[in-house]
Amino acid sequence: MKLMTKARLKSPWVLHFDTGSCNGCDIEILAALTPKFDAERFGIVNIGDPKQADILLITGPANHRNKTVLKNLYDQMPEPKLVMAIGECACSGAIFHNCPNTLGGVDKVVPVDVYVPGCAARPEQIVDGVVLALQKLAEKSEQLEKKEKKGE
Amino acid sequence: MTQEIDMALRVLYVLSAPILAGLLTGIDRKLTARMQSRMGPPLLQPFYDLIKLWGKEPFITNNIQPTLAFGYLAFTVTGISLIALQEDLLFILYTVLIADVCLAVAAYSTKSPYSNLGGKRELLAMLSIEPIMVLTAIGVHLITGSFQISSIFAYPTPLIFILPAALAVQVIVLVIDMKKSPFDISGSSHAHQSLVRGVYTEFSGYTQALVELGHWLKVYFTMSLIALFWAQNFLIGGAIAFVLFFVAILIDNLYPRLDWKDMLKTSWTFGFIMILVNLIVIVVFKVI
Numbered sequence: 413m414k415l416m417t418k419a420r421l422k423s424p425w426v427l428h429f430d431t432g433s434c435n436g437c438d439i440e441i442l443a444a445l446t447p448k449f450d451a452e453r454f455g456i457v458n459i460g461d462p463k464q465a466d467i468l469l470i471t472g473p474a475n476h477r478n479k480t481v482l483k484n485l486y487d488q489m490p491e492p493k494l495v496m497a498i499g500e501c502a503c504s505g506a507i508f509h510n511c512p513n514t515l516g517g518v519d520k521v522v523p524v525d526v527y528v529p530g531c532a533a534r535p536e537q538i539v540d541g542v543v544l545a546l547q548k549l550a551e552k553s554e555q556l557e558k559k560e561k562k563g564e
Numbered sequence: 565m566t567q568e569i570d571m572a573l574r575v576l577y578v579l580s581a582p583i584l585a586g587l588l589t590g591i592d593r594k595l596t597a598r599m600q601s602r603m604g605p606p607l608l609q610p611f612y613d614l615i616k617l618w619g620k621e622p623f624i625t626n627n628i629q630p631t632l633a634f635g636y637l638a639f640t641v642t643g644i645s646l647i648a649l650q651e652d653l654l655f656i657l658y659t660v661l662i663a664d665v666c667l668a669v670a671a672y673s674t675k676s677p678y679s680n681l682g683g684k685r686e687l688l689a690m691l692s693i694e695p696i697m698v699l700t701a702i703g704v705h706l707i708t709g710s711f712q713i714s715s716i717f718a719y720p721t722p723l724i725f726i727l728p729a730a731l732a733v734q735v736i737v738l739v740i741d742m743k744k745s746p747f748d749i750s751g752s753s754h755a756h757q758s759l760v761r762g763v764y765t766e767f768s769g770y771t772q773a774l775v776e777l778g779h780w781l782k783v784y785f786t787m788s789l790i791a792l793f794w795a796q797n798f799l800i801g802g803a804i805a806f807v808l809f810f811v812a813i814l815i816d817n818l819y820p821r822l823d824w825k826d827m828l829k830t831s832w833t834f835g836f837i838m839i840l841v842n843l844i845v846i847v848v849f850k851v852i
Binding site for chain 2: 488
């Protein structure tokens with residue numbers, strides 16, 4: 413079933429969640445989704461609904477307040493799904509890494525597939541990250557299909 | 565022999581519906597992108613989306629939802645098949661009405677407030693569309709003396725010359741059915757709207773694929789009804805439907821979204837008056 417993998421790569425719908433970032437990375441993400449860069453030509457749609465999304469974009473460091481929300485959003489997404497940590501804060505906590513109110517990077521709460529560093533992450537880096545994410549999605553998709561075959 | 569060709573055309577019309585309807589959605593997305601000076605997704609993007617959704621892990625909110633999602637698709641397909649059989653117009657309209665009810669009930673069957681509000685607005689959208697459709701059907705009855713679609717085919721002059729105002733009003737129906745901009749209140753294919761995804765919020769995976777396919781076919785169904793305005797030659801009829809489709813996309817890109825009150829006002833005043841004036845002119849001046 414190569415068609416399924418192709419379809420998955422051709423239509424990655426994203427969900428954007430801000431765990432308390434300074435909005436620098438959010439603005440860069442939204443800039444990459446504007447008509448000027450036209451993310452829709454790759455089938456990317458900012459869907460805003462975790463049940464229908466394929467890629468979760470997280471900006472900002474995880475903290476005690478929003479870790480349950482983040483986990484909940486992650487759990488609501490159906491497989492195959494990917495998580496991208498965008499910006500230095502989401503990757504490691506950056507300057508907030510040892511603050512008492514934060515947990516550090518979002519990988520303390522949900523498994524992260526792609527780390528996009530930068531403060532703020534540039535649109536070029538985000539696009540680079542998406543390309544990496546799609547490679548990973550292809551791997552995941554093939555693994556899923558192998559599992560399904562074994563299940564039969 | 566001509567009867568066999570006629571039969572083959574009818575079967576082809578029903579069987580090619582999912583492909584044509586998907587291509588229509590692709591053309592819609594491409595046209596919208598060009599109007600916003602973007603390149604837009606590939607023409608086959610809707611099919612990729614559909615296949616992807618089908619392959620997602622099934623997350624089902626409750627037991628009734630998949631059935632209702634399937635009902636939405638099934639009743640729309642039934643409506644299209646009934647057009648091919650040239651059945652009663654009112655019967656067809658109410659069959660497709662049940663499809664919409666399925667969608668609204670599916671949205672109501674969950675506890676999500678977005679979904680519930682979307683369901684309410686879906687019912688309001690139905691309330692705006694149905695009177696226009698039924699009044700147009702009454703116009704057809706005035707002219708041909710029957711609600712049967714076969715009588716439209718048998719009538720010598722195309723309906724567009726007798727019911728031009730009714731045809732113009734179909735743009736409103738098409739915009740509401742396609743969930744396009746001034747009236748995309750119940751749910752939208754675009755990014756964030758006030759209700760996230762409205763009626764579609766609680767669908768995911770294969771149930772969403774069913775609803776998505778149902779929605780394509782719903783638009784195809786409405787365009788088929790519009791094509792009946794020149795039933796004598798289905799190519800011209802199709803061209804008329806496509807022109808209205810283009811106008812609907814143009815309106816989508818020109819106007820910001822309005823709320824449900826404006827939708828009801830537009831269809832119940834502008835829509836009603838246009839069709840009524842058309843019908844009065846027919847009766848008073850005995851155009852037929």
